[in-house]
Amino acid sequence: MSVLTELGSLGKKSPRGGPKVKRTFRDNRAAMVFLAPWIVGLVAITIGPMLISLYLSFTDYNLIQDPNFIGADNFTRMMQDDRFWNSLRVTLTYVIVGVPLQLGLALAVALALDKGIKGLPIYRSVFYLPSLLGSSVAVAILWKQMFGTSGLVNQLLAMIGITGPGWISDPSTALGSIILLHVWTFGSPMIIFLAGLRQIPAMYYEAAAVDGAGRATRFLKITLPLLSPIIFFNLVLQIIGAFQSFTQAFIVSGGTGGPSDSTMFFTLYLYQRGFGQFDMGYASAMAWVLLVIVGAFTAVNFYASKFWVFYDD
Numbered sequence: 001m002s003v004l005t006e007l008g009s010l011g012k013k014s015p016r017g018g019p020k021v022k023r024t025f026r027d028n029r030a031a032m033v034f035l036a037p038w039i040v041g042l043v044a045i046t047i048g049p050m051l052i053s054l055y056l057s058f059t060d061y062n063l064i065q066d067p068n069f070i071g072a073d074n075f076t077r078m079m080q081d082d083r084f085w086n087s088l089r090v091t092l093t094y095v096i097v098g099v100p101l102q103l104g105l106a107l108a109v110a111l112a113l114d115k116g117i118k119g120l121p122i123y124r125s126v127f128y129l130p131s132l133l134g135s136s137v138a139v140a141i142l143w144k145q146m147f148g149t150s151g152l153v154n155q156l157l158a159m160i161g162i163t164g165p166g167w168i169s170d171p172s173t174a175l176g177s178i179i180l181l182h183v184w185t186f187g188s189p190m191i192i193f194l195a196g197l198r199q200i201p202a203m204y205y206e207a208a209a210v211d212g213a214g215r216a217t218r219f220l221k222i223t224l225p226l227l228s229p230i231i232f233f234n235l236v237l238q239i240i241g242a243f244q245s246f247t248q249a250f251i252v253s254g255g256t257g258g259p260s261d262s263t264m265f266f267t268l269y270l271y272q273r274g275f276g277q278f279d280m281g282y283a284s285a286m287a288w289v290l291l292v293i294v295g296a297f298t299a300v301n302f303y304a305s306k307f308w309v310f311y312d313d
Contacts, residue, residue: 057285062278074285084286086261087269088293090175094265095242098182103234106186110193111223124194128187140181140251144168147177168252171262178248178263189234196230197223225310232309236301243294246271266290 057074059067078084109127146152147167154164167177200223208218224231246267249257257264257272266286274283 053284053287056281057288059281061280061284063280064278067281070281074282075289077282078285078289083261083264083269087257087264087266090262090264091243091245091266093175094179094182094245095239098179099235099238099242101179102183102186102238103189103231105183106190106234107193107227107231109186110190110197113190113194114197124191128191137247137251140248143177143181143248144252169259171258171260174253174258174262178252181248181252182242182245189238192230192234193227196227200226228309229311232301232305236298239297239301240294243267243290243297 056067058069058071060070060073061067113124113127148154149166149169151167153167157164165173167173204222204226205218208222213221244267245265249263249265249268250271252258253263253268255268255272257268267290270283270286270290273279273286
């Protein structure tokens with residue numbers, strides 16, 4: 001009888017809860033208090049403006065008058081806008097060419113620094129510095145001066161008898177100069193590559209060397225597979241960042257998109273439509289198209305990672 005009484009009491013809940021429940025409630029309450037600033041910021045600064053921009057993308061809004069709902073007209077106009085398609089082409093070229101070159105250079109420098117040379121912290125800091133300054137206005141202005149008609153690059157070419165073009169003013173080279181600026185800011189992925197290389201056990205290389213594998217074979221069969229998660233991580237981050245590039249194109253082209261719109265990035269055209277022509281509805285629609293494009297690239301990368309990213313577990 002006493003056993004049945006004890007079993008029956010297990011199913012009964014105390015009206016106030018036990019000590020464990022009270023302790024859990026106190027812990028959750030403390031966690032919510034500390035998370036409150038982040039939650040408020042997420043709602044007020046991120047989610048709220050995103051929802052507002054989604055609504056504005058279906059309106060005709062000029063910042064002065066009230067938004068006028070027009071349905072999908074902004075997206076329809078976008079499909080017929082030649083400058084929109086040109087800005088998308090320029091941005092895709094920037095991403096497809098610039099990101100692989102940047103990651104390739106970052107990996108090459110990381111492999112060189114992984115040899116344990118003297119003064120490694122100094123070299124690491126020097127190579128990382130461009131990543132800190134690459135998106136700044138000052139560096140963009142410096143880059144514009146270097147690749148100007150009478151800039152440092154042409155002065156160096158003149159010393160060997162070569163007359164350089166106006167790299168920034170020539171439509172055929174303007175985008176290439178900005179891509180070169182992007183490649184130059186390889187420090188951030190390089191640091192991540194270097195950390196990943198330090199995590200590869202040396203015994204794999206020693207065993208491969210005993211079997212007679214050369215440097216190229218060890219790189220292809222050991223380094224790349226074990227470093228593939230780091231490559232995937234850098235690839236996703238750099239693609240997202242490249243699609244959002246704005247400062248370089250704005251400063252180098254003077255905010256006009258360069259000669260013949262050769263440096264009219266998607267974000268720069270969005271800025272012109274929103275803050276130059278006060279067509280905020282159209283700009284909001286462009287922002288959501290960019291979000292969809294970045295999401296699609298990211299989804300494709302995650303799907304393709306199943307075929308080339310190696311996880312040792």
